[in-house]
Amino acid sequence: MKTRIIHAVAGTFILISVILSIYVNQNWLWFTGFVGLNLLQSSITKWCLMADILTKFGVKD
Secondary structure, three states: OHHHHHHHHHHHHHHHHHHHHHHOOHHHHHHHHHHHHHHHHHHHHOOOHHHHHHHHOOOOO
16 A cells, blocks of 8 residues: 555656646756656665655555
């Protein structure tokens, strides 16, 4: 369950930031890049801040 939530949050952040970059300001693409770098970092280090936050809220795997 936790992995599905993490993927849903990351995908939502990416879609929202792309939409905001189209309609508001291109600087929102920096947020898209940040989310992508965070996903890459988490695949290399096997540590994800969102997973830690969800664990503290009591979400099980």
